[in-house]
Amino acid sequence: MDLDAYVAEHGGEWRRLEELSKRRRLTAAEADELVALYQRAATHLSLVRSRSPDPALVAWLSRLVLTGRNAITGTPSFSFxxxxxxxxxxxxxxxxxxxxxxxxxxxxxxxxxxxxxxxxxxxxxxxxxxxxxxxxxxxxxxxxxxxxxxxxxxxxxxxxxxxxxxxxxxxxxxxxxxxxxxxxxxxxxxxxxxxxxxxxxxxxxxxxxxxxxxxxxxxxxxxxxxxxxxxxxxxxxxxxxxxxxxxxxxxxxxxxxxxxxxxxxxxxxxxxxxxxxxxxxxxxxxxxxxxxxxxxxxxxxxxxxxxxxxxxxxxxxxxxxxxxxxxxxxx
Structure with missing residues (x-):
């Protein structure tokens, strides 16, 4: 697996996921895009871990996937x-x-x-x-x-x-x-x-x-x-x-x-x-x-x-x- 080529191919998607994850308000189209990018990034993370586990890239993708998940599901809040x-x-x-x-x-x-x-x-x-x-x-x-x-x-x-x-x-x-x-x-x-x-x-x-x-x-x-x-x-x-x-x-x-x-x-x-x-x-x-x-x-x-x-x-x-x-x- 050519890691540099893989990053170049999917880096735009990852940056877009990072951008959408930081927004407090999303349109319906952006929300759908966020879900799709999150799913793709999770798959990319799995592939990188199994084929070319570069520590820095794995850490960044893990953080990105976690941020995307929190943006989709929301963080747990205290409940009586x-x-x-x-x-x-x-x-x-x-x-x-x-x-x-x-x-x-x-x-x-x-x-x-x-x-x-x-x-x-x-x-x-x-x-x-x-x-x-x-x-x-x-x-x-x-x-x-x-x-x-x-x-x-x-x-x-x-x-x-x-x-x-x-x-x-x-x-x-x-x-x-x-x-x-x-x-x-x-x-x-x-x-x-x-x-x-x-x-x-x-x-x-x-x-x-x-x-x-x-x-x-x-x-x-x-x-x-x-x-x-x-x-x-x-x-x-x-x-x-x-x-x-x-x-x-x-x-x-x-x-x-x-x-x-x-x-x-x-x-x-x-x-x-x-x-x-x-x-x-x-x-x-x-x-x-x-x-x-x-x-x-x-x-x-x-x-x-x-x-x-x-x-x-x-x-x-x-x-x-x-x-x-x-x-x-x-x-």
Missing amino acids: HTVGRFFTTTFPLAVYRAWPWWSGVATAFCLVTFGLMGYIAANPEVANYFVSDAAIESLVNSEFAGYYSEFQPQNSTLRVWTNNALLTGEVLAAGVLILPTVYVLFTNALNVGLVGGVMIAYGRSDVFFGMIIPHGLLELTAVFVGAGVGLRIGWSWIAPGPFRTRGRALAEAAREGMLVALGLVVVLLISGVLEGFLTPAPIPMLLKDFVGAIVWMAFLAYVVVLGRKAAAAGESTALPEDLAEDPLPTA
Whole structure:
């Protein structure tokens, strides 16, 4: 392919496409011309890439084709409809589809945690293998309860929100390798089981559960959802199922995983507000636990009701058509 001759032959068309793409108003004839030139330039770009991939020409044609596409289709704009659809359809549907995974994670986590908690409560000397007597005394008498009132409520909210978002992001992203997510979950189960067992063994179970439940139900559920979705991503390339390649299965599962991660940011913000403002509030613990349980059940109902409704209606987690990327024409 004689690149200089090719540029000389089609350079006029490309310059005309560049000119039309910059105009804010086009006549009907110019709009038709723009579409035709865009299609031809896309074909030219494909040919240059395959036969004579000159970096400078490929870069210029790529920019030209992108500019032409934007001139034809327009650039996506912010839409409250898209945001509303995300929270009423896309997010609950993605979480609902993954419910066997995150409910399995929740079940396994609770079995390990409460098993450890019960064993340490019955055998408090076991805790000395992990922490000293002085640390146990401090934890039981002041440290556990004092942790939730150590910072101002707004500062505590921001702190736990970012920490929990990081943890959830870790178990979701690491799920593609499976074992790292299992390890992170186990270490957290060990920590909660150890602290809970010590508090129960020393007669402070009311403080432990009273301070954990208001925010912990929603917070842990968000972590379970993130971990379950992450493990689902990992399993997608191990067992992609019929009629799908491993790459396609992984891409589809990962895409839904990113949508879930985005929605969990809001869920974890709510749990952070509960931990920052409700947990240390000077009100009866039963009332705090009741409020926390109501918020948690509301989230589960939100996922189940809207997710099941979207699934029954055949909804998709795909982007709306007006935000989807148009394929490049090849002829």
